[in-house]
Amino acid sequence: MENYDIAVIGAGHAGVEAALAASRLGMKTVIFTISLDGIANMPCNPSIGGTAKGHLVREIDALGGEMGRTADETFIQSRMLNRGKGPAVHSLRVQSDRERYHVVMKHKLEKQQNLSIKQAEIVDIRLNQEGCVSEVVTALGAVYGVKAAVICSGTYLKGTIYVGDAAYSSGPDGMHAANRLSAHLKELGVTLRRFKTGTPARVLRSSIDFEKLEVQRGDEPIVPFSFETDANTLENRAVCHIAYTNQKTHQVIEDNLHRSPLYGGKIEGIGPRYCPSIEDKVVRFSDKPRHQIFVEPLGLETEEMYLQGMSSSLPEDVQISMYRTIEGFERLQIMRNAYAIEYDCCDPLELYPTLEFIRIPGLYGAGQFNGTSGYEEAAAQGLIAGINAALKIKQKEPLVLDRASSYIGTLIDDLTTKGCTDPYRMMTSRSEFRLILRQDNADERLTPTGYRLGLISEERYRRFEEKQRLIAQEKQRVSKYTVSPSEALQKLLVSRETAPVTSGVKLIELIRRPQLSYDDLAPFDPQRPDLPWEVTNQVEIQIKYEGYIKKQLASVAQMRRLESKPLPKELDYQQIDGLRLEARMKLSQIRPLNIGQASRISGVNPADINVLLIYLETHRKKEEEHEAD
Template identity: 60%
Template sequence: MSYVYESYDVAVVGAGHAGCEAALACARLGLNTVMFTVSMDNIALMPCNPNIGGTSKGHLVKEIDALGGEMGKNIDKTYIQSKMLNRSKGPAVHSLRAQADKQDYSREMRRIVENTDNLTIKQAEVTKILVEGDQVTGVEIYSGGIYPCKAVVLCTGVYLKARCIYGEVSHYTGPNGLPSANYLTQSLKDLGIEMYRFKTGTPARIDKRSIDFSKMEEQFGDEEVVPFSFTNTAEDIKKEQVSCWLTYTNEKTHEIIRENIHRSPLYSGAIEGTGPRYCPSIEDKVVKFADKNRHQVFIEPEGNYTNEMYISGMSSSLPEDVQYAMYRSVPGLENAKITRNAYAIEYDCINPMQLKPTLEFKKISGLFSGGQFNGSSGYEEAAAQGLIAGINAAMKLLDKEPVILDRSEAYIGVLIDDLVTKETHEPYRMMTSRAEYRLILRQDNADLRLTKIGHRVGLIPEDRYEKLLQKEQMIKEETERLEKTPLGGAKEVQEILESLGTTTLKTGITLAELIRRPELNYDMIAPLDKERKELPRDVIEQVDINIKYEGYIKRQMHQVEQFKKLEGKKIPDTIDYDDIPSLRIEARQKLKQIKPISVGQASRISGVSPADISVILVYLEQQRRK
């Protein structure tokens, strides 16, 4: 029996990494928000890897923070090891990654959401999305309770018709035996939404006491820790860190896998979902890269208060007995006791090309979505979309401009643009190679890129905004000072240069030019810079990067300028592509399906040629003049 329960402004379906960000954004912007979860005890659960960040994902977390999201702050509170990856490479690919205490992470996030004003949390399975005309009007839960609302954000993660599989065993549950959501898919299909079925997987967890760490290499965290949140300093979050461990598979492991490959549900056809190429199961690796005689295996703690260790690099859906044999063939794991089996999980998600870049469904006004439901993978990708979907649901109800980040502003922009514009046939993961302007989309300048947007939206408080403006000013002044300060070839100068292992001066030079030399940097030339003032570390970092990589950055800025021209040419909703006779048929079909918001987005659709773009430009100008 259906009955009407409380009304809300926004209903968020799911309380994972996407759902939490969406709900927090809406509630913090003053909207009366309800968040549904199948389990109150599993808010912001990390069912797979025990870390946040990593290459390009670390960028996402910093961007979330700069926009006023929660993930960065939460991992800063709950990390147990932190590392800046790629430190020996250029600043654009420095990537922050932290091991989390999973339980702490979940508990801290629960504390935050439970104590946020305007936010109600309800344990219930949402079974129906209610729509009148093309406007969302509410949600219905399993009990029949109806929650009328003006906007809905779907963040169902991997829970829609979830099925966990290993070997011949399969359970219709979400991760860790949590209940799956079995009704919502049908409701969405009834609304005309196209669904996909994807799969992903996770490795076994092993009891720490059964592992022989003496056979493994210890992996330490960084001594100098960089926080994810721009509101924290290294000092604020300093703590004792735990280690991870490295070991390898071997020929024996691979033999066991090869002998039993016919028992893998992936190869027997029992799994129909499409898996991601970037985190292949160990059986996939062995089959596809047969020439590699070993693969790395990282042993990572799941937290400070548990003995469970995560076996990174060996996700699998082989039967239990094979799992035992395979893990035990790895040095250090000979006596391993598996606490949880590795498994693959299948779930329903959508074809994200049905979404606008605001993450609202094109067909249903007020219905937004984020996270794995949109065909992505990863906690960070989920949180980023949840935040944007939440912000834009709020912007819609508050009658304000939506937030659409473009590819030159943020990794989040690349992520969402890719999802809604390009066809994806596997769970989408962020990668630095997907960002064409990555030299300017660095993790170190996420605050400079996005804090203003967060402030405009209303998620960044005034004092934080003021601090950012000051930082900008300091960077500008110091960069200019170095560009202008000349240095002559006095004897003392030459001696210092020699001691720094760099060539001496033949003509006058500016301090900036000196910093540009590959072997030097801002700190090293301190003895030559008499007028230098004490500046915060993060300001110095920006000055150093701006000067050192100026040539490359300028080139990229020039490309961005070109890019922005087409992004700035908006295509009205009302455009009728059938009215443009010269479009090729393929282009016409794609354009009608995707409904790009700008000529720039149109140009990235596969099947739309440069000539089609010219035709659209001329057509738009024609319409404008009419």
């Protein structure tokens, strides 16, 4: 029997981050995958990032994870979404070369010290006499001794594919499902549920009439995902397009809804609310005359195109008819049919915010196994689970990111405190601290944590410190520098519809005006130093939103006062007088780590929180009296 510190089960986006983090923290780690060809696969959209998801990728990078760097190395088109809105919701999204992303990430795993890669299906997880994880067993009967295991099963766990009347056991992309582990997880007391997701057809590029489609080009200049990537080395190499459904498309769908497994009752799993199939869109949004379809290449060395926004589980003949009603798709040739996939996942309310199971020490969950959707949500959880598995073995304090620190913290807090009834998707609206959790300042928020853990190198941390020094220095300079009134300045102010000045004014006051940018004022700032864009961008944002940021930081301080009041892990809530019955049940199930987390549990109201605060204070005084005696 081979012995390891940590076993990672599954090598999708959650698995690779968990394995890399654990091994980089000195743990002897093994990662298992049903197929080596499925490592870091993109079975759905070949892209990284998007609204709120781009925030997650930059936070992963700031902590020392790998997704951002690999996305920069393999993208073919880059766009910053929501540029017309404020910086809080700017989100980077890249179209990736699907095959290259897999190859590059697989190679990184292969080169990583302390990490072994095994092509094998894990069918059992065994516990020792103390009830802690001790072994994992493969389908071939091989046994591996471990101190912790991270389940990153994606959509493989009892996966079932649906296309019309056809239904068969399968993982994504024709790989076989993991059918035996679920039964053993139930024996361990893990609650399993059925969720569903879907994917559109892949089609032949030459069968599309691009003259009839809208062109969607990449952005210039390009902003990288990784804070380590030199933006000057990046270039857009592909063009995407937009098509639209129409009334004929919708009629084909409506005429064949009875043949959809989704509406015929064959699919029991709950699908993603914010990424519905085209059948769902037509039914739920019947007032809309059309829906957007993003036509995106899967890579530079393939003729496959992805039709984002048109996932379906309708029969093959209906898919052909449906797609060909769309302008530009009249001769469309489908290479891979659209399908729905149903799979097992856990109830995340059974997890601590460390992503360890409350009742199974040493067992962690990450990604779609925890009820989320999306590569980015998966990678974020994998990183945290891998870090915490390593920290537990090292007998160090776990890493728990709060809601004010990151979107990662918000994601995990939502899962472990509120749970999810359908595949959870990260959105900017889920965070009450959006203005301070921008994607542009992820390094400021999280790189010190990554450095403290040992995932950020000394060299990278010194560069980070220098960047922060330059930002602070430039903010101080512009707060002292006075701009004299001049004809050119007045002309600029009038042209931007902002009030002219009658006397000298501090440069910082002009930068604060929403009509002006830091770069606009360069001609009136002869002392301006030559600084990198990432520095001047932070200077401008911090100045313009200073008042709002201060207000949000006050809210953060209030939240953290509650977070600083820990709740004992073994506290018997049934014995606390004054708690309502529902609150006792929810608190006993979720086992919150502190008062702040308890306050966000559905079914726990402010009166219950006051009871807990009184209990903690009374308990503290009793302990002090006992010590005094």
